[in-house]
Amino acid sequence: MTFCAIEPEAGHEGGAGRAGCAITADGCYAARLAPAGDSLVPERWTLDGPEPYAVRLPGGGPGEPCAEVQPLSDGRVLVRRPAGGRHTFSLLYPTGPGTGELPLGAVACPDEDTRLRLLPPAPGGERAYALAVGPRSTAVWLVAGGAFGLQQLAEVPGRCSGGAWLDREGRMLALDREMGGRSKAVVVDLGRGGEMSPLLQIADGSDDRVLLADPDSGLLLIRSDAPSPGQDRLGWGVLGSTLPVRFPRCLRLADCTVTPFAVQPGQLLTPERCAVALRVDGALGSWIGVWRPAERRVDHFPAPAGWLAGSGLWTAEGELRLPYSTGAVPCGVAVLRVPGQERRRAGLDVRPPARPARSGERAAPAAPSGSGPAADGGAPSPNGPADEEQLPYCSGDMTDFLLTPHAASTGQGGSGASSAPRPVPLQQAPLGRLVTK
Secondary structure, three states, X not given: OOEXXXXXXXXXXXXXXXXXXXXXXXXXXXXXXXXXXXXXXXXXXXXXXXXXXXXXXOOOOOOOOOOEEEEOOOOOEEEXXXXXXXXXXXXXXXXXXXXXXEEEEEEEOOOOOOEEEEOOOOOOOOOEEEEEEOOOEEEEEEEEOOOOOOEEEEEEEOEEEEEEEOOOOOOEEEEEEEEOOEEEEEEEEHHHOOEEXXXXXXXXXXXEEEEEEOOOOOEEEEEEOXXXXXXXXXXXXXXXXXXXXXXXXXHOOOOOEEEEEEEOOOOOOOHHHXXXXXXXXXXXXXXXXXXXXXXXXXXXXXXXXOEOOOOOEEOOOOEEEEEEOOOOOOOEXXXXXXXXXXXXXXXXXXXXXXXXXXXXXXXXXXXXXXXOOOOOOOOOOOOOOOOEEEEOOOOXXXXXXXXXXXXXXXXXXXXXXXXXXXXXXXXXXXXXXXXXX
């Protein structure tokens, strides 16, 4: 589905914290650390059946708590356990009444300042990656699915955060690199030995980070303080486009933190029509926002009780699936259908009516003033509407990059990776084939 960036570390960005569970890119499995008394136990959710169900996977010794879990497309669950300067990785799977465990190896982190964490689920779901952030450099590790065990694939100068997959091959990885006191998004080509290129550079003194990326449409969700120095703003752009990054005012909610967590897939060449799910955290709790670049408003909806905050995925048909867990329903998925915004199926012309609020249900917060719908409901004009601030991707001598959809093989790099797209300087890109509107 959507390839998401991991939430920022505390103190790095104005994010809302790590998501409640990890979901495979195809939406078939999810995994989380579920409370079990005074400890946390890995739990796998199966989501592709008639009803979701959960299986707990207790494993390891009593002194080996799990720090992170991530599901693979075959139903196994990767677990990371910190243990005395190293991080061990294993795959858990159900075996009748018990749990099977396949040890994969360990990554040593002798420097106490090095932090290791998993990257978001990779496209395809057969591999898993981790990021080891050291004092002066960051290493990208393949920790599951490799032919030769754990492998360090790349080392990037500087401290990196974030992580978003830019293609469906799991080769192009966007990271937010901190150098000289500023964070700029870069792209790391894992198929070319970790070759790094600039990706997002709006201004010399701005922090420019990538939050989400959708490879179908090219939509990028970013956070930057370029339009308001010292204050992070949520914006959007299109990978490879010549149009500027835009910062809609409707995404600025007073006294709230807004974090995108899912993008509707399957919207080929129409990024402005992708539905984006937002986690909104305010004084009254957390709720769901839904926004499209073509519309100048955010629709607000109450979150389901027990929502695993920050978790969810869109289907291509326009349904937002939200995992939740309560005492009565330990494994559930709520489906949000926004009336009039789902993609119509062939031969059907039916839109579900808006569901009235039930008795006792918390009303959704009102949309911010001045955030009404677009006059024509279509894509923004190149000049941009009055309620959007626009900034170019780059300025001065900085270079924007384009991911060409059918880049020819250069004959360089490792075997089996020559056909994947890679960044091309904008001046050299075949702009005649580029659709930007």
